[in-house]
Amino acid sequence: MFEGSIVAIATPFKNDKVDEEALRNLVEYQIAKGTDGIVPCGTTGESATLTHDEHCRVIDIVIDQTKKRVPVIAGSGSNSTHETVYLTEHAKKAGADGALIITPYYNKPTQEGLYQHFKHVAERVDIPIVMYNVPGRTSVNMLPDTVNRLSKIPNIVAIKEASGSMDQAGAILSGAEKGFGLLAGEDSLYFPLMCIGASGVISASVNVCPAEAAALYDAYVAGDMKTARELHFKLLPLFNALFLETNPIPVKKALELMGLIGPEIRLPLIPMTEAGTAKLTAVMKQVGII
Numbered sequence: 001m002f003e004g005s006i007v008a009i010a011t012p013f014k015n016d017k018v019d020e021e022a023l024r025n026l027v028e029y030q031i032a033k034g035t036d037g038i039v040p041c042g043t044t045g046e047s048a049t050l051t052h053d054e055h056c057r058v059i060d061i062v063i064d065q066t067k068k069r070v071p072v073i074a075g076s077g078s079n080s081t082h083e084t085v086y087l088t089e090h091a092k093k094a095g096a097d098g099a100l101i102i103t104p105y106y107n108k109p110t111q112e113g114l115y116q117h118f119k120h121v122a123e124r125v126d127i128p129i130v131m132y133n134v135p136g137r138t139s140v141n142m143l144p145d146t147v148n149r150l151s152k153i154p155n156i157v158a159i160k161e162a163s164g165s166m167d168q169a170g171a172i173l174s175g176a177e178k179g180f181g182l183l184a185g186e187d188s189l190y191f192p193l194m195c196i197g198a199s200g201v202i203s204a205s206v207n208v209c210p211a212e213a214a215a216l217y218d219a220y221v222a223g224d225m226k227t228a229r230e231l232h233f234k235l236l237p238l239f240n241a242l243f244l245e246t247n248p249i250p251v252k253k254a255l256e257l258m259g260l261i262g263p264e265i266r267l268p269l270i271p272m273t274e275a276g277t278a279k280l281t282a283v284m285k286q287v288g289i290i
Contacts, residue, residue: 001128001157002071002098002181003199004036005213007206008044010248010255011058013264018054020061022261026207027065029260034214035206038062039100041075043137044204044248049266056090063095073130073202077102081117088125098128100160100202105138111146122153129155130202134162134185144171151176160185160202166192173197187239191232194220205242208254208289209235234287241283244276253277257290 007030012022030038040062041047041055050058059074066072074091076099078084088099101121103114122129131150135141141163148171150156161169162185169189173182173196184193184201190213194200206213212235219227242250246269253272255261257280265271272280284290 001179002037002073002130002183005034005200005206005210005217006037006039006071006073006183006202007035007210008039008042008202008204009062010207010252010261011040011045011050012252012255012261013266014262016264016266018050018058018061019262019264023058023061024065026255026260027062030206030210031066031069033210034218035070035210036200036214036217037071037073037097037202038066039073039075039202042100042132042202043134044207044251045075046248046266046269047075049269052087055087056094059091059096060094071097073098073100075100075102077104077132079104079107081120084117084121085124088121088127088129092125092127096127098130098157099125100130100132102132102134103138103140103142105140108140111143114140114142115146115149118150118156119153122155126155128157130158130160130181130183131156132160132162132185134160136162136164144168144175147172148175148177151180157181158183158199161193161198162186164189166196169193169198170196187242188236190239191216191220191228194228204247204251205235205239207251208242208258208284209238209287212287237283238287238289241280244279245272250276250280253280254284254289257281257284
């Protein structure tokens with residue numbers, strides 16, 4: 001259902017408030033550069049430090065600005081099942097095309113707890129759901145058997161898989177229900193995962209290299225493996241540089257260097273260090289972003 005180069009869009013701030021004008025401009029920039037979908041209020045969107053009102057407002061702005069030109073998959077996950085239902089209901093009412101729901105963090109649920117969490121949300125909100133597995137942030141890894149059980153629920157349509165394990169992704173791709181999608185969640189595995197059946201990527205890096213990331217996907221789908229491989233190796237240093245410090249610190253610094261947003265980031269995240277900025281700037285110049 002969801003495929004291609006999809007951006008986990010950053011949330012710009014100005015005077016500690018959501019910078020609506022800059023956010024709308026980011027949406028336009030992504031669409032103009034060929035991005036296939038937009039995810040507001042993901043990790044890169046600093047969802048963890050948005051108030052409920054801000055969270056809902058960011059989703060509303062992105063849906064309004066996108067105007068159905070590309071799908072909007074609204075981040076609506078939480079470590080509270082009740083809160084996840086609330087945020088997912090808002091996403092549906094606002095007109096989102098889908099919801100990106102992270103595995104509950106901090107609580108460290110069992111595999112059965114993960115199954116019951118996603119099943120509960122799916123039964124209460126009739127919207128296409130993309131699950132998000134990122135154990136490096138949540139301290140819980142949703143295993144392939146659990147994912148494959150959940151793939152049988154009709155409105156659970158895909159997973160953003162960010163365990164970093166090709167074996168785990170392969171077990172999902174080979175064992176899930178027909179039509180269930182896997183989207184890369186580790187930017188550096190975007191191309192390798194497509195080679196074993198992934199349908200694209202939901203990426204922080206696409207904020208910074210939307211045209212190149214879209215071109216990689218288009219080349220792969222067209223069967224032009226040579227171009228896709230070349231783009232993978234060209235972008236790999238950028239993918240790595242954008243995670244020199246905690247995401248979205250480098251992404252927001254890169255967007256600032258590109259003149260697209262201001263410098264603000266919310267505590268407990270802090271601006272990128274001088275050393276990190278120097279390394280990031282060098283890579284952006286090498287890749288031709290600035």
